[in-house]
Amino acid sequence: MKSEEDGFTFICLKSELKENIGRKFIVDEIEVAVFKRNDEIFALSNICPHQQTRLIYDGFVEDEFVVCPAHGWKFNLRTGKKDSGSNGLDTYPVMIVDNQIFVKVHPKKLRW
Numbered sequence: 001m002k003s004e005e006d007g008f009t010f011i012c013l014k015s016e017l018k019e020n021i022g023r024k025f026i027v028d029e030i031e032v033a034v035f036k037r038n039d040e041i042f043a044l045s046n047i048c049p050h051q052q053t054r055l056i057y058d059g060f061v062e063d064e065f066v067v068c069p070a071h072g073w074k075f076n077l078r079t080g081k082k083d084s085g086s087n088g089l090d091t092y093p094v095m096i097v098d099n100q101i102f103v104k105v106h107p108k109k110l111r112w
């Protein structure tokens with residue numbers, strides 16, 4: 001379901017997410033890992049920049065970080081940055097309407 005005028009896409013109901021347990025969604029061909037922590041929703045790229053594993057959704061949530069299950073790199077849920085502060089995962093805007101979660105992705109431009 002699309003929210004046409006603003007580019008947000010419906011992914012699921014907030015009540016369908018468990019605290020600190022990620023889920024994977026495909027939005028406009030982009031893999032998005034979505035987490036609920038302290039009742040707040042975060043959406044990040046599902047693809048780890050370390051070795052491009054598609055497992056971020058399966059990561060362990062520790063404080064405000066998600067830990068990649070492959071080799072333990074940590075990413076801030078809110079900013080996507082690594083715990084060292086360097087660039088990590090893309091993050092995506094989230095919109096909540098009643099119990100519904102919408103996410104807006106911004107696909108990378110193709111480079112020729």
Ligand code: FES
Binds near residue numbers: 048050053068072
């Ligand atoms: S692939 Fe994520 S830490 Fe190595």
